[in-house]
Amino acid sequence: MGRTLERKQQIVEELKGLLGEAEMALVLDYQGLSIKEMSDLRTRLQASNGVCKVTKNTLMRHAINGNGAWSNLESLLTGTNAFVLIKGDVGGAVKAVQAFQKDTKKSETKGGLFEGKLLSQGEIKAIGDLPTKEVLMAQIAGSLNALATKVAVGINEVPSGLARALHQHAESGES
Secondary structure, three states, rough: OOHHHHHHHHHHHHHHHHHHHHEEEEEEOOOOOOOOHHHHHHHHHHOEHHHHHEEEEHHHHHHOOOOOOOOOHHOOOOEEEEEEEOOOOOOHHHHHHHHHHHOOOOOEEEEEEOOOOOHHHHHHHHHHHHOOHHHHHHHHHHHHHHHHHHHHHHHHHHHHHHHHHHHHOOOOOOO
């Protein structure tokens, strides 16, 4: 029993909505993955606002048709594909996909699209190797704190140095 035209149009509209919100898309070959493994991938992606959709390539073609930001995705639409659409924490979602692939050893990333540019396997891996948003924020906060501490110590040192100099001058004058 095939899908009705109305249902296919609903799926295309849903995909258009997801693509409208997404910052990045990854195309995975999901052949050989069980339903349980796909559920595991979806669960891992939830933390970083990622969504995994399995749909026919023709429906995805209809969804990206006329959308210049996603038109380069067309070249990846062959075979059995799962589409990971990411909004928000791009690095975290890529890490989640890579961890899933490492654990299952079944899925392979065909490619991705970020800001209208097709990504190679190496570029996707590089995004996954970046520190998370929280780690970067902690590093920046640590750097700012260290800078503030150095400024405070420097400012405090001026009167302390002056006091020491006056004290030495007073001691040398008394003898």
